[in-house]
Amino acid sequence: MTAPILSARRLTQSFASRAGGWRRRVVRAVDNVDLDVCEGETLAIVGESGSGKSSLARLLLGLRRPDSGQILYRGEDFSTLSPARRRAYRREVQAVFQDPAASLNPRLRVQDTLAHVMLHHRLATRSTVRDAAAAELHAVGLTPPDNFLARYPHQLSGGQQQRVAIARAMALRPRLIIADEPLSSLDISVQTQLLELMTELQQRTGLGFVVISHDLGAVDSIAHRVAVMYRGRIVESGEQALRRPQHPYTKALVNATLIPDPRLARARHHLAPAEPVPSS
């Protein structure tokens, strides 16, 4: 693997919750996380809901500031990036979000959503922007693009919306896309198509992905490397994290997924009820 494009060093973020009366409880959503994302690789971050996956994604996208720890963009500390480097980061690292309906501005036509981004980054001029937007839609499989350019997000299906969101991210020619649960609000057949699209984009452009998911099956098919998150920490990571889990939590997580074939399901090793899941 090449040098990491994005790294986290001892990254921590906590939230104060007032769940029980007046006493403030501090929840560590991200707890001392070390992580490297290399160019062109697909890193999956898995874990149950509430394990801090999305908080980590928001930190990596620079949408929140960490309480402590660093984020490095190509080896440079995030907080000391020069404006020019920061712009480079914004162009190279893009995002796709969970709810495709919420990630597109409901008042903008597809062509305007794409045009705003491309015009701002001078990737097209006023006269070429329509064709450029059409080319981006074509690249994510929305063909013929002319059918989609003038539509509003609510006139598209969930899968089409997510494709537009991917097209918007791809328009900047990123090196890395951080996708926060990109599949979980779509149905199975659409999920498969989008996974195929992501693989295809990766092969064509050498793009890397950070895919955040609770769906181990989907992730397993595209990820080069898997990091398992539990209570804000990465408990296990590696290429074989899901195939040969070492940590008890990973084992439990793997066992919790349903296997469609009952014969295989029966043969699976079960986590004994007596075996405690460690809290760290």
Add this chain to the structure above:
Amino acid sequence: MTAFLRRIARTRHGPIGLAILLVLLVVAICARWIAPYDPKAQVGTSLLPPSSAHLMGTDNIGRDLFSLVLVGTRASLAIGISSAFAALLIGGTVGVLAGYFRGVAEAALMRLTELFQILPVIVVVLFAIALFGANFWLLIGAVALAIWPLEARVIYGQFVQLREREFVAAAIVADLPTSHIILREILPNALPPVIVQVALDASLAILIESGLGFLGLSDANTVSWGQLLFTAQDFLDSAWWMSVFPGAAICLAVVGFNMLADGLNEVVNPRAVRGAVGLPA
């Protein structure tokens, strides 16, 4: 625009409100030609009760009240609409800045808003008029000053909610400038409830203007409904028509704006319980 009007027309109160306001608007524009008499001229004996010659009677100096009410429409509507929009400008700016930037800006601006909200409206306006004298533009400014916190709170609430949405995060990630995010991404989505508030505020502004007129604080050179009420005070027991007809006009305009606001609300917020009266479904 026509599609939007059609949607209002299909609501329960919207069409009535729209019709009332359209009539008032036409009257305001064409008052000089509709009015049967010159509203400033003495055209009959003073204090004549309503008759076929003078539909609403005459006032204490013999002017035709019907013509006065028609001409007064212009000032009252102008003050209502302009102050609502002026309030939108002030409140909108405050609400947008507080809601988008949060932190210190939010704390300072929203405390300022609350400060204005707890000041009694009439006192604020009285103070302004005592300082600068009564004229038409000052009146608009004063009324706007009294009602802008309402707009600020609505827009602030919208921005606080919308800035957490994923399309805003996507715009930040795409490095779009903050001005673009505020004006192109969030603002269009924040507007629907604001439009409703503007319509409600217009009716509030008309009421405030009438109150000021009643206290004799409106611009003496412009005929308005509130100002007609001011002179009518002294003749309450002898000439009821002098206070009833301008009062009815104020009532009509306020009901019109409120019904329009109700219709707008139904269009922009279709899941809300329809109408204010009755048990929720």
